[in-house]
Amino acid sequence: MDGEELTEQETALYDRQIRVWGVDAQRRLSKAHILVSGMKGTVVEFCKNIVLAGVGSLTLVDDRLVTEEALSANFLIPADESVYDGKSIAELCCDSLKDFNPMVRVSVERGDLTSFGGDFYNKFDVVVVSCCSLAAKKLINEKCRKLSKRVAFYTVDCRDSCGEIFVDLQNYAYSKKKLDETVECRLQYPSFEEAIAVPWRALPRKVSKLYFAMRVIERFEQVEGRNPGETSIADLPGVLKLRKELCEAHSLNESQIPDALLERLVTATREFPPVCAVIGGILGQEVIKAISCKGEPLKNFFFFDAMDGKGIIEDITKPVHLKPSSFGERGVISL
Amino acid sequence: MASQQQLCVIEGAKVLMVGAGGIGCELLKTLALSGFTNIHIIDMDTIEVSNLNRQFLFRKSHVGQSKAKVARDAVLRFRPQISITPYHANVKDSDFNVDFFKQFNVVLNGLDNLDARRHVNRLCLAADVPLVESGTTGFLGQVTVHVKGKTECYECQPKPTPKTYPVCTITSTPSKFVHCIVWAKDLLFAKMFGDKNQDNDLNVRSGDASSSSEHAEDVFERRKDEDIEQYGRRIYDHVFGYNIEVALSNEETWKNRNRPKPIYYRDILPEEQSQQNGNVDKICATDDPSSVSAMISLGLKNAQDVWSLIENSRIFLEALKLFFAKREKEIGNLSFDKDDQLAVEFVTAAANIRAASFGIPLHSLFEAKGIAGNIVHAVATTNAIIAGLIVIEAIKVLQSDTKNYRMTYCLEHPSRKMLLMPVEPFEPNKSCYVCSETPLTLEVNTQRSKLRDFVDKIVKAKLGMNFPLVMHGAALLYEVGDDLEEDMVANYAANLEKVLSELPSPVTGGTMLTVEDLQQEFSCTINIKHREEFDEEKEPDGMLLSGWTQASPVVKNEKAPIGNGGSTSNALPAVQLDAEDDDELEVLPVGTDTVPAGKKRKLAGSSNATTSGTSSVADETRNHKTQEVLDDDDDDVVMLGDGNSDSSKKRKLL
Structure with a gap:
């Protein structure tokens, strides 16, 4: 880093x-520009973490107005309605976040993420999207990938x-401590589209059931033309039907995606x-790692279920057909 | 989203939070969002600047105010309809007694020290209120559930004790920077600015302990009309020059060691010999004693820089001068505080000069502060994750969903693909002196140790009692309380100074003592065993308590990488997370790998139990020889043999 x-x-x-x-990582953080979209509870938590950590700037996208639902897991929106004044959720969150750390520039961008071009995404180092349709996730991920610089792309959802x-993280190099030395490592990430295209039967047998379940729901919303999260118990038969189709197509036993x-x-x-x-919290940690290039980042999905903890x-990742000897554990190549 | 049944227990619950710091802020927010409506919160601390990077409910304008109160106000802004009751107080205050604890459905700890954790554990046991306990360090964290009779209590597995160093390593033969820090902080700083009546080993040297102590008293006293510059130089020459010469005269010590070199003022700063200008007034425009700084006076800006011996010497003299010029009133009452800039500067400089003398590498103020203040690495994300996990466990506890209680580790590196690893809680330890009635054994020289030694070193320090009472049969030997008769107080005071075997009711080998803490409603039995001799270095207390396994700190990393950001995975204890915060922590040994609670037991019987100095508990788990994977094709269940034939004690990995 420069001095x-x-x-x-x-x-x-x-x-x-x-x-x-370390100081180096802190300096890198203070120069990083982050874009987030979909100001629900998880993203709000992430924003708090990253603003406290001291990133350079944070840009929020969410044009929705406050509803009771929007308030449910959002501690950035004050209860006092008099301050709402026609402001969007992003604008209200922005006001609170600015307060958390005066050294971070927090701002709002209006509009639809999918309509923004490369010039817009080029301003950022990290893009985090939430409450996004399957198509939008793929599209935004591709836009980031087309840029000449590497923009880290994340999606996050809670249900x-x-x-x-x-x-x-596309093609990503980082350093990690191994005993007393620092070793340089490299990871190759697939895009969202590439990842979800990996045939289910090609995946290890113990892959989290949540992975499959989320794909079914995501696809269901897509084919039914629903907004993300716009489902109810009435949709269960339709979802189960879709599960059957997908499992058949992928030769996966349906029991891998339990009804419950x-x-x-x-x-x-x-x-x-x-x-x-x-x-x-996990997302915040991962973004901090990605910006500082310090420590092994997760590749490429993370799941948490409070039921089993x-x-x-x-x-x-698509199985790579390369000489196994050049690969360490989990596709890590030591440089 | 929580189910209807969950919402019901959440809304009806009365919750006590202990701690409004790093975990506390996150926890209070998450509880409020989750629908909790009645929360009480205790914290004795006030807000400091270094809290603001993670304790997000606080702003710069709040510095100096009560954490509990400011946290309440901040949360009410987004959840105004709920009830939050703050207490700006110490949880050990007598107001927070068993009756106080009984009003709650669950207690949630976000504490930063072992002492308070033990205290809360006992009150929860006495009041029969479930406790969810937590801790974080850097990217590591853990949440545990303690329900009386169902799971182990916080003290069922012994906690590592604070790392202590042999006195002569500190006073005569330092070999690591941390030894110099301890010397600068606990000896020199205490001697110069602390309570003059405190015992101080500053001039104790192996060989001739007593002969020079008279003389030493005079040296540190500033003579009448002595110029402050002169005084500073005299101290400098005494502690870095004369004392080293004296130590060197003991040839025996240096047979197998490198000889230190005495450092004198005239050799380091010769050109400043004659300079008499007191630039104190000129530079310190401010009258606020708390912002006085030798670094500012001398124009040194970067706390990350390692100063030269000359710079350290200047800082040392300048800091000493500033204490006398600007903070004279405090002298005699000061104790080291990591948030006291001038104190940190003084200690850093003194430790570095001593390090230079002994050929030990010098360190920056930033690093020295970390070591001296036992500063625990802390980030917001880990605290947020841990707070989320606490709430998840709290809801299970409120539903008495016993079979689903989990202790969860938050790891830095995945183990078996997991970053968050839930483990089934242990059953209560049948030989736990806190939650069972198993007696302890104390080996002690009953003809030499005084009751005071027993009360201070065992009852208070080891057993963590606050208001102890010591009984021999029906005879009361000692008690503490506000409502004691004067003659009783005098009687107890006299007992304290008596040797155990000469007490009115003599304590000798075979005696059974009952020790009780009335506030904690906790008592235990101690069997006394007489023993003549103790190893001064290994058993400095002159006593040995046993009966439940006492874990001892295990030093593995030779160098102390504390303060060297980024090296956390090597530097930090695996899972012994006694502290989130940065406040008065007596515990964490610097740069050592502490045997974490639970690890020892889990790994007992495994020959490679302690080979990996850096790995997390999870790695240990993965490597564990006796691990068997029971593949039920649905969920992984790993049974860990813990070397204990009692199969019910096996820990299940879920």
């Missing part, structure tokens, strides 16, 4: 975290007491705040 030093104010404020990730994170799990996901579409905190990483 730019942190100010005294920064050193005092960030003292405890500099002790965790009932379950959460999912997807990560695309699908039922939870279609009925309770509101977020469960403790799960938002967990998922928003497990927070699991799944590597959903």
Whole structure:
């Protein structure tokens, strides 16, 4: 890194975290620009974490107006309605976030993410989308991938007491501590579209059931033309039918996607705040890792279900046909 | 989203939170969002600048105010209809007694020290209220559930004790920077600015402990009309020059060690010999004693820089001068505080000069502060995750969903694909002196140790009692309380100074003592065993308590990488997470790998139990030899043999 030093104010404020990730990482953070879309509970948690960590800037996208549902897991929107004044959710959240850390520039962008072009995405180092349709996820991911610089792309969603994170860091190099030395490592990520296209039977047998369940729901919303999260118990028969089709197409035993799990996901579409905190925390940590290039990032899905309490990483990647000897564990190539 | 049944228990619950710091802020927010309506929160601390990077309910304008109260106000802004009752107080205050605890359905800890955790554990046991306990360090964290009779209590597995260093390592033969820090902080700083009546080993040298102590008293006293600059130089020469010469004279010590070199003022800063200008007034425009700084006076800006010996010497003298010029009133009452800039500067400089003398690498103020203040690495994300997990467990506890209680580890590196690893809680330890009635054994020289030693070193320090009462049969030997008769107080005071075997009701080998804490409603039995000799280095207390397994700190990493950001995975204890926060922590040994609670037991019987100094508990689990995977084709269940034939104690990995 260049020799730019942190100010005294920064050193005092960030003292405890500099002790965790070092001055270099803190400097990189302070130059990173983050875009988030879909200001629901999980993203709000993420925004809080990343603003506290001291990123350079954070841009929020969510043109919706406040509804009772929007308030349910969002601690950035004050209860006092008099301040709403026609403001969008993103604008209200922006006002609160600015307050958390005066050293971070927080702003709002209006409009539809899918309509923004490369010039827009080029301004960012990290893009996080939530409450997004399947098509929009693919599209935005591709837009990021087309840029000449590497933009880290994440999707995050919570339904009932379950959460999912997807990560695309493209071609990513990082350093990690191994015993006493620092080793350089490289990871190759598939895009969202590539990842979900991997045939289910090609995946390891123990892949989290949540992975399949989320794909079924996502597809269901797509074919039915629903907004993300717009499902109810009445949709269960349709969802089960779709599961059957998908499982047949993928030669997967239907029992791998239990009815009870699908039922939870279609009925309770509101977020469960403790799960938002967990998922928003993991996502925050991953983004900090990706920006600082320090520590092994997760590749490429993360699942948490409060029912069993497990927070699991799944590597959903097309099996690569390369000489196995050049690969370490989980496709890590040591440079 | 929570189910109807969950919402019902959530809304009806009365919750006590202990701690409004890093975990506390996150926890209070998540509880409020989750629908909890009646929350009480205790925290004795006030807000500091270094809290603001993660304790997101606080702003710069709140610095100095009560954490509990500000946290309440902040949460009411987005959930105004709920009831939050703040207490700006110490949880150990007598107001928070068993009756107080009994009003709650569950207690949630977000604490930063072992002492308070033990205290709350006992009150929860006495009041029969479930406890959800938590801790974080850097990216590591854990949440555990303690329900009386159902799961182990917080103290069922012994916690590592604070790392202590042999006195002579500190006073005469330091070999690591941390030794120099301990010397600068606990000896020199205490001697110069602390309570003059406190015992201080500053001038104790192996060989001739007593001969020079008279003389030493005079040296540190500033002479009448002595110029402050002169005084500073005299101290400098005494502690870094003369004392080293004296130590060197003991040839025996240096047979197998590198000889330190004495450092004198005239050799380091010769050109400043004659300079007499007191630039104190000129530079310190402010009258606020808390913002006085030698770094500012000398124009040193970057706390990450490692200063030269000359710079350290200047800082040392300047800091000393500033204490006398600007903070004279406090001298005699000061104790080291990591948030006291001038104190940190003084200690950093003194430790570095001593390090230079002994050929130990110097460190920056930032690093020195981390070591001296036992500062625990802390980030917002881990606290948020842990807070989420606490709420998930709390809801299970409120539903008495016993079979689904989990202790969960938050890991830095995945283990068996997991970053968040739930584990079935242990059953209560039948030999736990806190939640069972198993007696302890104390080996002690009953003809030499005084009752005071027993009360201070065992009852208070080891057993964590606050208001102890010591009984021998029906005879009361000692008690503490506000409502004692004067003659009783005098009687107890006299007992304290008596040797155990000479007490009115003599304590000798075979005696059974009952020790009780009335506030904690906790009592235990101690069998006394007489023993003549103790190893001064290994058993500095002159006593040995046993009966439940006492874990000892295990030092593995030779260098102390504390403060070296980014090296957390090597530097941090695996799962012993005693502290989220940065406040008065006596515990965490610097740069050591502590045996985490649970790990020892889980790995007992495994020959490679302690080979991996850096791995997390999860890695240990993965590597564990006796692990068997029971593949039921539905969910992984891993049974871990813990070397205990009692199969009910096996821990299940889910």
